[in-house]
Amino acid sequence: MNKSSIFFSITITFIALFVFIIISFGILYKGSQKREERFNKKRAFDIVHNIKNEMRREGIITKDLKEYLKLRDFKIVKNKYKILENNNKYIKWKKKRRNNQLSSFELNSKNYLYMKNYRTDILLLDSYKPDNFKTIIIFLFISILFAFSLLYFNTIRKLKPLKRLKESVKNIGDEDFDIRCSTTKKDEISQLANEFYKSAKKLKALKESRNVFIRNIMHELKTPIAKGQFLTQLPSTDENQESMQKVFYRLESLINEFASIEELISTKEKIEKKEYLLSDIIDNASDLLMSNEENINKEFQEITLKVDFKLFSIAVKNLMDNGIKYSSNKQVTIKTENSSIVFENKGKQLTYPLDEYFEAFFKADNISSNQSFGLGLYIVKHILDANELTLKYEYINGVNRFII
Known part of the structure; x- marks a missing residue:
């Protein structure tokens, strides 16, 4: 020792x-x-x-x-x-x-x-x-020794979180935030261990948000950059100039989108929710997606949603993007059923339970690395949680259905 x-x-x-x-x-x-x-x-x-x-x-x-x-x-x-x-x-x-x-x-x-x-x-x-004075002395002696031993082992037990805390502190320098030092006890040392555990969780969230931020940038910027490179090779016409402006607008929107996602995932701060029409949210998500109109089938009824407009549009954009990307006919259909929003696409059923796709960088076995970074549903999950909404999945007659 x-x-x-x-x-x-x-x-x-x-x-x-x-x-x-x-x-x-x-x-x-x-x-x-x-x-x-x-x-x-x-x-x-x-x-x-x-x-x-x-x-x-x-x-x-x-x-x-x-x-x-x-x-x-x-x-x-x-x-x-x-x-x-x-x-x-x-x-x-x-x-x-x-x-x-x-x-x-x-x-x-x-x-x-x-x-x-x-x-x-x-x-x-x-x-x-x-008089049995000696017997009393012996009984008292044994009682005090027992109480003393109990006090010692109780003290050592209460200090045990310090050992786990020491080992956890060593791992923090290596960016290993998966520590196990939390406890249900209420003493000061246990409270210190719990606060350290909370701090480690926040640092882990910051690390994850940084990874999400970087990988999402790499993935999402490919499309507008490729379009911009293509437009630079075309004659300088008014139409091409307008298309180039849209590319830069898309780049600016992506930067703002990434900043919003990073802030949401890392800080978990409360969002500001207001009432918006579903059609406005779908239109904004379509602009963010920069996809052709023929890829999106709008069969929804107009409803009002109380959400954070910017963040919820990102979630809808990701669900639309997944629907188009992984469908057999490159189309996604948006419907409403009562107060739910449904995103449908024809294709293969999900290989794993939906919860596993909520993990950062999770990709199914049949998804190639150039198709996805495994962040789409991870981001959707965080945005829906912040808006107090849930996402469900079902597969009916060859159709994937993602329901908000």
Whole structure:
């Protein structure tokens, strides 16, 4: 692990605190044991002192002494020699002075106190049950360690988006905007990752719009440039001059069209919609297409559409262009059905589902590179989305039908 990494610093900090907690609870547990031992020792000495006094006065173990011992949780063991001779007993402590002998030991999980001097020889069973303070300490220790471990793993989990974010930042420099750092969490790091993901999506859209812009220019400018080159070789007549002006008008229109498409795809800004007649939109799209009138069959009824005129005309132009380009008779028919606009052409059915043609630069297997750049329906989709419209496709009796 990188020593300058925030994950390394957090891990080391948690380990240090973890060790500190263990040491602290170890000291606390040991201190509790020692306090318990001191208490039991003092208690034993008090019992021994009282027994000695009683024996000096009475010379025997009286009923009062037995009652006293009982109150202090002690009981005289009658068959003491069997216990004293057992080698498995654990000596807790032992004290010997002259003829006085006192010891505390444990056997079979029972505590005993043995006292011997020139007056008495007595073995006591200690039935005192200390407070479960040590059990509480152990339970508390385990609970804190569990909570501490949970906190550590939760912290590391919350910082994980930083790792994905770091890898994503590396890819941005290579114009790889297909990153996966978004999350549904609401903490600050997750919000940072989500904002970065949104920025990457915007950059990807800008990259796509740039590619669309360049390829669309290359494709669309071919026709007017070819016409212009042809017209320059003709005699300079008024008719040819007018045709040349139309070529330049077409070039200017294309530049404006490209700028509109680029702005729409890259920024996704809201468009300005107004009501327009369908006939006006079709006429404008025909002018943009610069196609012969005999290629377009207008069988539509007049309807009013609330759209962005310039952008919607581009979408209609692309659908008309596709209809003519991929038809068997080089004709497209425009119809209206209720509030829908239908573009029909005779030809082969689409090879793939319509959604796949909405991808930038997608071309079917039977489409050659000089026919299309695979941008027509991609642009149509974006324009219709902006106008809150949809495009559907159906194939009936050898006729392709694109329905807005």
